[in-house]
Amino acid sequence: MRGLQYLSTAVLIALAAGCGDPQPFVTPERLSRGLVLVVTGIEGRSPINEDICQGLNEGGVNCAIELVDWTYGMPGAYLANLWSEARNRKKAEDIAHRVIRYQIAHPDLPVVLIGQSGGAAIALWIAESMPPGGCVDGIILLAASLSPDYALDMALLNSRSGIVSFHSLKDWVFLGAGTFLSTTMDGKHTESAGRVGFNVPAASTLPRAYQKVFQIAWHKEMEKAGHTGGHLTVVARPFVARYVAPLLKVKSWDGQVIQSLLAGKLTTRPAESTGGR
Secondary structure, three states: OHHHHHHHHHHHHHHHHOOOOOOOOOOHHHHOOOEEEEEOOOOOOOHHHHHHHHHHHHOOOOOEEEEEOOOOOOOOOHHHHHHOHHHHHHHHHHHHHHHHHHHHHOOOOOEEEEEEOHHHHHHHHHHHOOOOOOOEOEEEEEOOOOOOOOOOHHHHHOEOOOEEEEEOOOOOHHHHHHHHHHOOOOOOOOOOHHHHOOOOOOHHHOOHHHHHEEEEEOOHHHHHHOOOOOHHHOOOHHHHHHHHHHHHHOOOOOHHHHHHHHOOOOOOOHHHOHHHO
């Protein structure tokens, strides 16, 4: 059984490496603590999303951090990546199968999805593609390029801790005018949830699942960590280390955890960290 686990680990590392692209935070030691998939935006792999991985590492995340490029891989194919919803959902399903293989090889270890911009849609579609009874531990969305009315129900059902979504009204170029003209990842000509937040049912009719949606609006204090409110600064390494990494080091998310995060008081005991679960 141990030999099978090591073989599965080796296969996962090979898959992570892709076409020779380095994955510096995917090692057998890190994979033995848990897995974070960082899903790129429509630009594909770039220094923008590599900074997310670096920021997580600098913030003390000690499990495997894999950068997942779901795009066509062609320079400048931004709109092709954006508009290929059927193909993108199939890619998300394929990634979900990889998550399942990891969970079989590493039972009881956490798996968290982080999606940047267009990758936020892929992250949700990965969760939606999990089989009955299959779950990830949490989903974090950074400036999601999805319509505000996108239904989160299925992803919430397949995420133990729920969804944390960072949005900013100052993101008006890419997720305001940009998605109004070119569409969101789910094909809507509208400003994105990454700008205005997701619409959720009224409090009086709030489905239980939506109690696990935690939306964090940009505020001026975030400038100290390099996020000035624009689309490209939500991936700033200090911001990721300060506001995203701590979420990966607690057992579960709730309102108190989010308030502690925003106040800079989110602390964890070793037994509650991603690596200690």
